[in-house]
Amino acid sequence: MTEKMKAAVWYENKDVRVEERDVKPVGNNDVKVKVSWSGNCGTDLHEYESGPLLVQVDEPNPLTGEKVPLVHGHEFSGTVEEVGKNVTAYKKGDRVVVNPVVTSGNHSDLVDRYYEFYFAGLHTDGSFAEYFVANENNVVAIPDRLSLDKAALVKPLSVSAQAVKEAGVKHGDTIAVFGAGPIGLFVIGAAKAAGAKEILAFDLSDERLEKATQVGATEVLNTKDINPVTFIKEKYPNGVDASLEVAGVKPTFDQAIDSAKPKILGVRRPVSPA
Numbered sequence: 001m002t003e004k005m006k007a008a009v010w011y012e013n014k015d016v017r018v019e020e021r022d023v024k025p026v027g028n029n030d031v032k033v034k035v036s037w038s039g040n041c042g043t044d045l046h047e048y049e050s051g052p053l054l055v056q057v058d059e060p061n062p063l064t065g066e067k068v069p070l071v072h073g074h075e076f077s078g079t080v081e082e083v084g085k086n087v088t089a090y091k092k093g094d095r096v097v098v099n100p101v102v103t104s105g106n107h108s109d110l111v112d113r114y115y116e117f118y119f120a121g122l123h124t125d126g127s128f129a130e131y132f133v134a135n136e137n138n139v140v141a142i143p144d145r146l147s148l149d150k151a152a153l154v155k156p157l158s159v160s161a162q163a164v165k166e167a168g169v170k171h172g173d174t175i176a177v178f179g180a181g182p183i184g185l186f187v188i189g190a191a192k193a194a195g196a197k198e199i200l201a202f203d204l205s206d207e208r209l210e211k212a213t214q215v216g217a218t219e220v221l222n223t224k225d226i227n228p229v230t231f232i233k234e235k236y237p238n239g240v241d242a243s244l245e246v247a248g249v250k251p252t253f254d255q256a257i258d259s260a261k262p263k264i265l266g267v268r269r270p271v272s273p274a
Contacts, residue, residue, distance in 0.1 A: 007071045007129035013051045021071065021125070024133040031090050031139045032082040033098060037152035038127040039075035042181075047072065047122075054122050061123040063104060063116065073127035074100035074120045077142070077151035087136045095146075097154045099138040100126070153186075160186030164194050167242040171195030176232060176240045177217070178256050179247030180208040185215050187244050192216035200240070202228045202252075232259045 003023040010016050026032045047055050056067040080094040090096065100120035107115045120126040120134075142151045160183055169175055173196045177187050180203035191199055192215075201217035203209050209220035221231060232240055239261035245253050 005130035007125070008073070009069045010047060010051070010055060010072050011069045013048060016048060016072070017069075021129065023131050024125070026082050026084050026133055027135075028084040028086040029136050030084045030133050031080055031087060031096070031136050033078040033096060033132045033134065033139070034081040035076050035078045035127050035130060035132055036148040037077050038073045039152050039156070040073075041075050041156070043074075044072045044121065044128075054119075056123045061118050063102070063118045064124040066124050070121065070123075071125035071127075071129050072121045073129070074122075075152055075155045076127035076132070077148045077154070078132070079148075080139075081131065084136070089136060090139060090141070095142050095144070095148060095151070096139050097142055097151050098127075098132060098134045099140065100155065102135070102138060156183055157186045157190075159183065161190040163187055163244055163246075164190040167244055169194040169196055169242050172197045173241035174198040174200070174236060176200045176202065176228065176243045176256070176259050177212075178202050178228070178243065178245045178252040180205070180212040180217075180220070181246065184208075184244075184246035185211055187246055188212055188217050189215045191244070200228075200232065202255075203247075228255050229258045236261070238262065 004020045005023050006018060007021040008016050008018050009021065043054065046053055055070060060067045077095070077097050080090050080092055080096060082092065083090050101114065102118050103114065104116035118124055126132070164187060169191050175191050175196050177184050177191070177199060180201050184201070184203070188199055188201060198219070199217045201209060201212035201220045202223050203212070204223055206222060209222060212220050221228065239259050241261055243256040243260045245256035
């Protein structure tokens with residue numbers, strides 16, 4: 001008899017239903033995770049409010065064979081409930097997080113690390129459910145000192161840390177962060193950890209800017225009051241060492257480009273985390 005679970009299922013925009021779904025079978029190399037915490041990403045919110053945007057609707061995903069209705073969610077933590085017979089790295093009760101991105105494995109990372117991929121919650125069932133079944137290669141154990149509620153933030157934190165890495169932020173750099181929402185705050189923390197000397201944060205919300213100060217921004221500015229490019233060029237005529245665009249809109253993207261310092265062999269391009 002197929003095991004059932006409760007799940008929040010996306011049918012169309014503003015139509016998400018809590019209903020029973022089949023728990024997917026556990027393959028030989030799979031890990032079944034009992035979901036403890038799952039974040040509501042902006043991607044999920046956008047699909048609910050304005051979708052379909054990225055979710056698989058008309059044709060089944062070529063890698064998963066699935067399409068809507070699908071369970072949303074991809075930022076989550078949990079405990080291992082069951083493992084496949086070939087799995088040796090994990091056991092029942094282990095505390096884990098899961099990478100929601102799965103690639104076909106048919107192409108080199110040098111070509112495009114996300115060429116032919118699928119994403120939990122968009123192309124296959126996600127984490128707004130009691131259980132999630134993942135290949136063991138996408139499962140990551142977490143230390144005992146990390147609580148499961150905080151562990152659910154590993155995915156957005158990893159995106160932010162990768163953006164800082166891609167931007168080449170190093171000790172002593174001055175950077176500008178455009179957008180102080182959740183990802184922007186993580187970017188600020190990651191840049192501080194990378195050794196950035198000065199971190200300028202720009203946003204339209206004073207509340208978010210206050211949070212930016214708490215996590216490491218050295219100066220915060222509300223763009224209702226100032227032009228960020230003018231402000232930066234007055235202080236650093238050649239621009240900042242790196243700019244990170246985290247608002248996801250054209251005006252801030254353009255500002256991030258105009259604020260970045262030219263380099264001898266090109267331009268240190270702004271980075272916009274996915």
